[in-house]
Amino acid sequence: MSSPFFGLDIGASALRAAQQMLDTAAHNVANANTPGYSRQRVTVVEAPPYTVPTFNRSGLPGQIGSGVTVQAITSARDNFLNLQVQAQASLKGEWDTRQQELAKVESIFPEPSTSGLGSVISKYWSAWQDVASDPTSTAARTALTEQAASLSMEVNRDSTQLGMIATGIDSQVSSQVTTVNDLAKQIASLNGQIQRVTITGNQPNDLIDQRQQLLEQLSAIVPANVLSQPDGTLGVYIGGTDLVTNVYARQMVAAKDSSGHITPTWADGSAVSLPSGQMKALIDVRDGDVAGYRTPLDALAKGIADSTNTLHQAGVDANGNAGVPLFTYLSGNAAATLAVNPAVAADPRLVAASGAPNSPGDGSVAGLIADLQNARSYSVGVAGTNVVGGMSLMTNTTARVTTISADTAVAQVYTFSSTAPNTLTLTGADGSTQTVNLADMTAGATQAVNFDQLGVKLSVTAGAAGKAGADLITDFTTPGHNTLVATSLYTQPQTTSDFYAGLVGKIGTASSQAQEMSSNQQLVVDQLTNRVAEVSGVSLDEEATDMIRFQHAYQAAARVITTMDEMLNTLINVTGLVGRG
Amino acid sequence: MRVTQSMLYANANSSLARDLTALQSATEKVSSGKQLNKPSDNPADVRSSVGMNDTLSQLNQYLRNIDNATSKVGAMDTALSSAGDLIQRANELAIQGANGTLDAGQRQAIAAEVSQLTEAMASDASAKVGDEYIFSGFRVDRAPFQVTGPGQVGAYQGDQGVMIARVGQASTMQINLSGDAVFQPALTALTQLQTDLNSGQPVQQTTIAQISAALQNLLQARATVGARANRLDDAKTSQGALVTSNTALLSQLEDADMPSAITEMMKRQTTYQATLAVTAKVMQTSLIDYLR
Numbered sequence A: 001m002s003s004p005f006f007g008l009d010i011g012a013s014a015l016r017a018a019q020q021m022l023d024t025a026a027h028n029v030a031n032a033n034t035p036g037y038s039r040q041r042v043t044v045v046e047a048p049p050y051t052v053p054t055f056n057r058s059g060l061p062g063q064i065g066s067g068v069t070v071q072a073i074t075s076a077r078d079n080f081l082n083l084q085v086q087a088q089a090s091l092k093g094e095w096d097t098r099q100q101e102l103a104k105v106e107s108i109f110p111e112p113s114t115s116g117l118g119s120v121i122s123k124y125w126s127a128w129q130d131v132a133s134d135p136t137s138t139a140a141r142t143a144l145t146e147q148a149a150s151l152s153m154e155v156n157r158d159s160t161q162l163g164m165i166a167t168g169i170d171s172q173v174s175s176q177v178t179t180v181n182d183l184a185k186q187i188a189s190l191n192g193q194i195q196r197v198t199i200t201g202n203q204p205n206d207l208i209d210q211r212q213q214l215l216e217q218l219s220a221i222v223p224a225n226v227l228s229q230p231d232g233t234l235g236v237y238i239g240g241t242d243l244v245t246n247v248y249a250r251q252m253v254a255a256k257d258s259s260g261h262i263t264p265t266w267a268d269g270s271a272v273s274l275p276s277g278q279m280k281a282l283i284d285v286r287d288g289d290v291a292g293y294r295t296p297l298d299a300l301a302k303g304i305a306d307s308t309n310t311l312h313q314a315g316v317d318a319n320g321n322a323g324v325p326l327f328t329y330l331s332g333n334a335a336a337t338l339a340v341n342p343a344v345a346a347d348p349r350l351v352a353a354s355g356a357p358n359s360p361g362d363g364s365v366a367g368l369i370a371d372l373q374n375a376r377s378y379s380v381g382v383a384g385t386n387v388v389g390g391m392s393l394m395t396n397t398t399a400r401v402t403t404i405s406a407d408t409a410v411a412q413v414y415t416f417s418s419t420a421p422n423t424l425t426l427t428g429a430d431g432s433t434q435t436v437n438l439a440d441m442t443a444g445a446t447q448a449v450n451f452d453q454l455g456v457k458l459s460v461t462a463g464a465a466g467k468a469g470a471d472l473i474t475d476f477t478t479p480g481h482n483t484l485v486a487t488s489l490y491t492q493p494q495t496t497s498d499f500y501a502g503l504v505g506k507i508g509t510a511s512s513q514a515q516e517m518s519s520n521q522q523l524v525v526d527q528l529t530n531r532v533a534e535v536s537g538v539s540l541d542e543e544a545t546d547m548i549r550f551q552h553a554y555q556a557a558a559r560v561i562t563t564m565d566e567m568l569n570t571l572i573n574v575t576g577l578v579g580r581g
Numbered sequence B: 001m002r003v004t005q006s007m008l009y010a011n012a013n014s015s016l017a018r019d020l021t022a023l024q025s026a027t028e029k030v031s032s033g034k035q036l037n038k039p040s041d042n043p044a045d046v047r048s049s050v051g052m053n054d055t056l057s058q059l060n061q062y063l064r065n066i067d068n069a070t071s072k073v074g075a076m077d078t079a080l081s082s083a084g085d086l087i088q089r090a091n092e093l094a095i096q097g098a099n100g101t102l103d104a105g106q107r108q109a110i111a112a113e114v115s116q117l118t119e120a121m122a123s124d125a126s127a128k129v130g131d132e133y134i135f136s137g138f139r140v141d142r143a144p145f146q147v148t149g150p151g152q153v154g155a156y157q158g159d160q161g162v163m164i165a166r167v168g169q170a171s172t173m174q175i176n177l178s179g180d181a182v183f184q185p186a187l188t189a190l191t192q193l194q195t196d197l198n199s200g201q202p203v204q205q206t207t208i209a210q211i212s213a214a215l216q217n218l219l220q221a222r223a224t225v226g227a228r229a230n231r232l233d234d235a236k237t238s239q240g241a242l243v244t245s246n247t248a249l250l251s252q253l254e255d256a257d258m259p260s261a262i263t264e265m266m267k268r269q270t271t272y273q274a275t276l277a278v279t280a281k282v283m284q285t286s287l288i289d290y291l292r
Helices: A006-030 A079-108 A117-133 A138-199 A205-221 A278-314 A342-346 A364-374 A469-477 A496-536 A540-574 B005-032 B043-097 B104-125 B179-198 B205-254 B258-284
Strands: A040-046 A068-075 A224-228 A234-238 A241-245 A252-256 A262-266 A378-380 A396-398 A412-420 A423-427 A433-437 A446-451 A456-461 A483-486 B147-149 B164-168 B171-174
Touching: A006 A040, A006 A068, A006 A540, A068 A205, A079 A138, A079 A205, A079 A224, A079 A278, A079 A496, A117 A138, A117 A364, A117 A496, A117 B043, A117 B164, A138 A205, A138 A234, A138 A241, A138 A252, A138 A262, A138 A278, A138 A342, A205 A224, A205 A234, A205 A278, A278 A364, A278 A496, A364 A496, A364 B043, A364 B164, A423 A469, A496 B005, A496 B043, B005 B258, B043 B104, B043 B164, B043 B179, B043 B205, B104 B147, B104 B179, B164 B205, B171 B205, B179 B205
Parallel strands: none
Antiparallel strands: A040 A068, A224 A234, A234 A241, A252 A262, A412 A423, A412 A483, A423 A433, A446 A456, B164 B171
């Protein structure tokens, strides 16, 4: 037979359970909008039944229910979904960042427009035509130097803006390195707390939610792979290197690379491998796209400046003197440093429009320069770099019309040979030849080897030891090295406008692809986020019904205790009063 | 499927963002009137458009070159026409002077008029466009012939420079005529006529022949100039047609089709408003609103 107080205990356990369940509902409601929160549920089980000790079975039941026990508080979580969210967050981070950065690049080249570089180039060539038709007009000459100045300024601006994007990316990368380090430390510290709770057999629900949230933030920046340990800790790996192990976090360092850009490395100096994520997108845009747009911009600036200068210097100015270069620039950084020769800018009489002295009405040279607008340049390169021992042959873009072939791109094979000491002969595909003399070179020196008639311009750089001209000849004419095949690098001849249009097209294509990928990735992430919300999200309707349910349970349990109380009152205060009057 | 409040909010946010982005790009098309606003809108079309803008700028430049050349050719025509009248008058005077019945005084009077004609001829040869003498070749800073005394004209001061106008892609034409070729024979003939008249003898037949040859020469020059003016006219017409067709092509490439752009914008706007209305309805209610 059980004690008369037994029922009070059962009532109390019911009160405790109902209260716990209400508390958890309150916790759920409180965290309904907490990012990363997974709804929690109280798991209740029947308390161990009470077996009445007896030697012989009487009519009593063998086991008596003893109430309810709160067994655990669990959270609703799908680990597989969480891994997917992390992986997609990396991809979304990558495409979002790429799209944002490329949109900045695109805004530098606002084509089609009547003010972009494209129209400035057209106006520049037009200004030469005006000088050609009216060479004595000071207005036309001044308009030309102004137009040349705005061409320079526009090219400078575009190049500088591209440089600023690269610099901006540098500072973003370095702040992301700090963020990654912070996140790694926080994850490691949470690992420690989770470990301590787990080994006592409890569920660190909220701590796991927080850690998951940090992992998602981390994944957007760098792709994080995770490995769960039995003690509840999580190993985090970036490109195969452990970022977090147990309670220890490895640190990333923002280091300057050889080109002066910020690149993430591990504290021990080894490289960080980044298959996806925001950081990868930043580095890709900076080192791939932006650098890839600066090169053609330099080539364009150099092409216009060189071709104009060559003709301009062959002309005669209004004072009867030979023309001076119209443009100046620093080689290696042509777009950023292109400028109009200050002497010409100050005195438009120095524009060399004529072919001979004392011919003020002669605009023939100006006409020739204007014709460059439709001249097609050939980009000739060498298949493979360093094909000639100890030297590097570089691609050169020249804006001049040559006789290599008509407007068709075909493989051109040129052969080097030597006919005299220091004389290098280049034989073109059609059998035409041209010779140049190769000078001796000091260590690290560079000399241009121009086979102008064949449209081939090479730049030869001597190694650390320097090179005698005769040795250079040997290098060029060594069997196996002496054939210059310009196949894949030989591009369709293009005008300055074609060239610029190609650059704009390339930028547009990259940006439009990034936009598309970014919005696709957004859909994927939205879908996954919905599925996570489906599993782990708090439904206020659900919690409202639960609250009513638990409130009723609590009220009923309280009523049980009241009833027990009345029973005991009857037993203690009312029982045994028979006959007392 | 379990639906939670956070899903509703997230879905509402992403739908609204999507709708608003679409509305914004539709609005941009309508307000700019362009379907190409940045390179990524359609990289291939933007690429062609950059090329076509260059072509169009060239075509417009050719039109400017043609106008410039036309004004020079027009000035040359005026000068040659006036010179033709002068030499015509000289021809009449020469024939008059060849009449044996005239006395020396009458011939002197004729000679005085011829002297005026000579100076007028030199002045015609000094025709200018702006500050440039057009009959001096490249020496546009010097008059081709200078009057050195009454009825006296110096030697040709210009050169044989040929001015070329670019009137189309790969299409050029010569504009100027050298004063040497056009005016020299006339001036020589006029000088000879003065000499003949001043000599007191009737004007020689050779001089008359010389004058009519000079007249022929001037007429031929005028015909040449007329032909050039025609060619410039033709070039202007054809370049103008090219400008029109290229502008149309460019507009097809760049400009938004307004009716469809506006329809698109209205459609986007309706979608956006519908999303707003639905979102507002759904987000207002939960079970809490009905529990009392």
